[in-house]
Amino acid sequence: MNTYDYDTDVLIVGAGPTGLALALDLARRGARSLVVERTDGLFPGSRGKGLQPRTQEVFEDFGVLDAVRAAGGRYPLGVIWQDGERVGEHRMSDESEATEAEPYHEPLMLPQWRTQEILFARLTELGGGVAFGRELVDLAQDADGVTASFAAGAPVRARYAVAADGGRSAVRRALGIGMTGTPGMSMDPNPTLVADVRITGLDRDNIHVFPPSGGEGFMVIFPLAGTEDFQVAAQFPEGTDVDLSLDGIRKVVATRSHLAPEDVTEVRWASDFRPRAALADRFREGRVFLAGDAAHVHSPAGGQGLNTSVQDAYNLGWKLGAVLSGAADPALLDSYEEERLPNAADMLGLSTQVHRGEVRRGAATRQLGLGYRGCSLSVETREGLPEDALHAGDRAPDGIRGGVRLFDTFRGPHWTLLAVGTDTGLPELAGARTVRIPAYEAYGTGVFLVRPDGYVGWAGVTAEGLAEYASLVGAA
Structure with a gap:
């Protein structure tokens, strides 16, 4: 096979919630992906059954929340x-x-097998699918792509690969990435x-x-x-x-x-x-990324494992889509580990505390407070903000102002350029939807560029400097 002949853009190993969510996100961006699963069908059990409010927001964006709410309780x-x-x-x-x-304030109960069925159905609607009975036995990569070999069937050549194959990940082992755990999170x-x-x-x-x-x-x-x-x-x-x-x-x-x-x-x-809590030493090796349980294994007590895994997929999906389309430089992918590894570590700590009975499930387990302040993609140009104000890197709040519901505006694979309580000039951004609303206390006033995964990427009093940022992240 020629180095530049690719069977797919992204090979996703594992058809659990992580792999299905990532494939779904890529499909709506027009990126080619192939999900391979070693078993003959979707996981049949209910191990991960709690869907936290932040995950419900992601599922609303994916167009599956109505089905989730109808099936769960x-x-x-x-x-x-x-x-x-x-x-x-x-x-x-x-x-x-x-x-x-x-708007979503409490976890929903939905057996993992049903969550997967809903994600799989939505993926199928978007033209995607899963190749079952494909057990990965080897993975090799070079400067241009990844080649996967299987116990049966032809090898697959892809530009990138994602390990979404669980805590005993064959991909992680093939890469030689350790799963060493973290202090205070030993095996129960x-x-x-x-x-x-x-x-x-x-x-x-x-x-x-x-x-x-x-x-x-x-x-x-x-x-x-x-x-x-x-x-x-x-x-x-x-x-x-x-x-x-x-x-x-x-x-x-x-x-x-x-x-x-x-x-x-x-x-x-x-x-x-x-029950155990363990964290991969790194979330990336060249063109291969770790997501979900392949990257972090949680005690189920805190209800964080499946939810943190979906957040991995949501973070990685838009970045891979931007790079594959040519809208962003491949360096954008460096931000995946930068953003997700610390968040996964925090959630592991929280899950462990809940498992031990040291803390109750509450605001932290709902995952609405997670964000990426201080990371390289979070650019805050305003000065003197109080700690509890909305900053670049924070989750972008919902709300209705001027007849516009913000989550409706954010829904889809685009960026959103949001002007709040200001008539300052805004640049034309090909990858963004532009919206103006009156002042709203959840935002204050100013200009906000909201990422495709619902976090504020850039914030300022005016749009000065915004165009340069947008060109780096694929929003221009």
């Missing part, structure tokens, strides 16, 4: 059981209210069962919490929104060989609750794992 109130009696209540996260700037030695089951004898209006008792670990049973299933999560002592069979799960449920073994009527999917 709110996290119900938890009830605590002891000796067959309800003895207390437990809320999974601190309560909050929607605001004009933050206690194995945890997670299973999707059918149960009789429990209501679907509550999450059912069974505290540790008699030497047994905790157990929580979640009614999975939009399905007839429950998810059982149960922890075991170190060294336990977890039985994933129907009889094994029946025994766990009967031992730790007031339910009878036969109340568990079916096991639809089951797995055991050891």
Whole structure:
């Protein structure tokens, strides 16, 4: 194969939420991508079931939020059981209210398999798809591209490749990138069962919490929104060989609750794992990028893993699209690791604290406060701003001013040039939609260039210096 003959622009290894979200984002930008998945179908379980408000904003941009909200539901109130009696209540996260700037304020529950189905359907609508049964066995790269070899089928040549193939990433191993973890985030030695089951004898209006008792670990049973299933999560002592069979799960449920073994009527999917938090040493090697669990592995307790992974895809998608179209120099891709690695590290720390019971799920776990202040793509030209003011690098708030809803304006693969409460002159930017609105307290006044992923890239009192920035990032 000639070095310059490419089968696709971007090879995405792994058809989980990360890979599907990235492929979807690239498809709406007109970039060619190929998703390869070693298994014969999409992941069948509910391991990642919480969609944080920031992820809901991303899904609105992708055009799938209505389907997500129709299929999912709110996290119900938890009830605590002891000796067959309800003895207390437990809320999974601190309560909050929607605001004009933050219209989505609480996590949604949606089993991972259903989230993937919705993303896959949207990808198909945009002309994309997944090649199943394609197990990667080798990856080589040179100055011009990446060549992937598979256990069966022809090799694939691409300009770039993305590892979205999970915590045991074959791509990461092929690149020799270590997954060394971070201080204070060691492996939890206690194995945890997670299973999707059918149960009789429990209501679907509550999450059912069974505290540790008699030497047994905790157990929580979640009614999975939009399905007839429950998810059982149960922890075991170190060294336990977890039985994933129907009889094994029946025994766990009967031992730790007031339910009878036969109340568990079916096991639809089951797995055991050891909660851990680990971070890849780097998120890029030449033309190959790590995203999702291939780059960071979280305890599920904080509800951050799937959500942080979608944010990786959302960050990388517009940058790859700009470079592939020729709108931006390849140096733009250097900002992916710069922006995402510190955020992933912060989310790992948060997940670990939630896992240990040191902090509750709340504002931080909703991910609306994450941003890229101080990074090279965040250019703030105004002086003397208070810390709590909107800065370059922050998430661009929603709101309605002058008959314009900002999220409607931002939706799509473009940049948005936003003038707030000013009639100052604005440059013509081919890659941006220009909008003027009256003064709005969430922004103050000034000129804001909002990135395709919904963060403020450039901010100023006037547009002086904006055109130069726009030419560097693909907005001009």
